[in-house]
Amino acid sequence: MRAYFLRRLLLIPPTLLGITFVVFLITRFAPGGPLERAEMEARVGGGEGQRASRAGRSTQLSKEQLEQLKTYYGFDLPPARAYLRWLGRIVHGDLGASTRYQTPVSQMIAERIPVSATYGLVALVLTYAVCIPLGVLKAIRHRTLTDSTTSALIFAGYAIPGYALGTLLLVFFAAKLRWFPMGGFTGRDFADLGAWGKFTDLLHHGALPLACYLVGGFAVTTMLVKNNLLDHLAADYMRTAAAKGASFRRAVFGHALRNSLLPVVSTLGQGITVIVGGSILVETIFDINGFGLLSYSATLDRDYPVMMGILLIGALLLLLGNVLSDFLVALLDPRIRFH
Numbered sequence: 001m002r003a004y005f006l007r008r009l010l011l012i013p014p015t016l017l018g019i020t021f022v023v024f025l026i027t028r029f030a031p032g033g034p035l036e037r038a039e040m041e042a043r044v045g046g047g048e049g050q051r052a053s054r055a056g057r058s059t060q061l062s063k064e065q066l067e068q069l070k071t072y073y074g075f076d077l078p079p080a081r082a083y084l085r086w087l088g089r090i091v092h093g094d095l096g097a098s099t100r101y102q103t104p105v106s107q108m109i110a111e112r113i114p115v116s117a118t119y120g121l122v123a124l125v126l127t128y129a130v131c132i133p134l135g136v137l138k139a140i141r142h143r144t145l146t147d148s149t150t151s152a153l154i155f156a157g158y159a160i161p162g163y164a165l166g167t168l169l170l171v172f173f174a175a176k177l178r179w180f181p182m183g184g185f186t187g188r189d190f191a192d193l194g195a196w197g198k199f200t201d202l203l204h205h206g207a208l209p210l211a212c213y214l215v216g217g218f219a220v221t222t223m224l225v226k227n228n229l230l231d232h233l234a235a236d237y238m239r240t241a242a243a244k245g246a247s248f249r250r251a252v253f254g255h256a257l258r259n260s261l262l263p264v265v266s267t268l269g270q271g272i273t274v275i276v277g278g279s280i281l282v283e284t285i286f287d288i289n290g291f292g293l294l295s296y297s298a299t300l301d302r303d304y305p306v307m308m309g310i311l312l313i314g315a316l317l318l319l320l321g322n323v324l325s326d327f328l329v330a331l332l333d334p335r336i337r338f339h
Helices: 002-029 034-054 063-073 079-091 105-140 145-159 162-176 195-233 236-243 248-260 262-266 271-277 280-285 291-301 304-332
Strands: none
Touching: 002 079, 002 304, 034 063, 105 145, 105 195, 105 248, 105 291, 105 304, 145 195, 162 195, 162 280, 195 248, 195 262, 195 280, 236 248, 248 262, 262 304, 271 304, 280 291, 291 304
């Protein structure tokens, strides 16, 4: 099995090369890039373009200016050579600079990852801490009032998209009742607060976004635990355990629950991407300057270096998360062997 995981790890670099190369080619030929934006700003920027047109002067960039811009933005080379140059910088830890803000991409990402990681990690811990016991309770109390009531609640939450719930919460609890701030990760005076003040400020600002993070995953995880546990409760080995004198609690928590958690654990590694990547729509609605909002802004601005940096990190985390999922499954169930 060690050879299997070694092969999986060795496949990560060529997979990353394929993903980044395809997206890099798309950015080279997609319209609305930095060159087009520079030409547009030269025509209408500051109103001077209209005055120049009335005066009979050309508002278009000269060939020399276009060549300088192509060199500046890295469009002076063929796509393959440009990709190799970008790849060479990546090997040396240089993700390039933003074409919109002229800021190093690595600095922009490093500033925003902790914000998204905070929400993602808290949401992941709360999801598993609540959904696993709730799924066990629903399986044991199957077709009772407890099961029906909790199913109605979690499916009602699942039916509401996170961004729609965020808009409702923002309008009602923030704008109308003013119980929570309108957005942001922290308050303006966060640096001047003590330890307890910082904790309450983070909780005050994070209550509504966390509700949006949690609303969708609760139903999926809870029902996954419940349905798998129901299948294992009806298995032959449970009847064998009961025939040998094992109590119901011991049979459930000692045998059935461990086996029923395998599908849940198999998705845990992929949650790394969500932890770091955050939620684009939730961060946009609540104006949280995190990784998801950075990705959204870079896409709108056609900020290709930032987009490539985000893609590289996201793809790497997804590939590592898949390997981690397989490892956790094999660790939880010794019968599973990968070849």
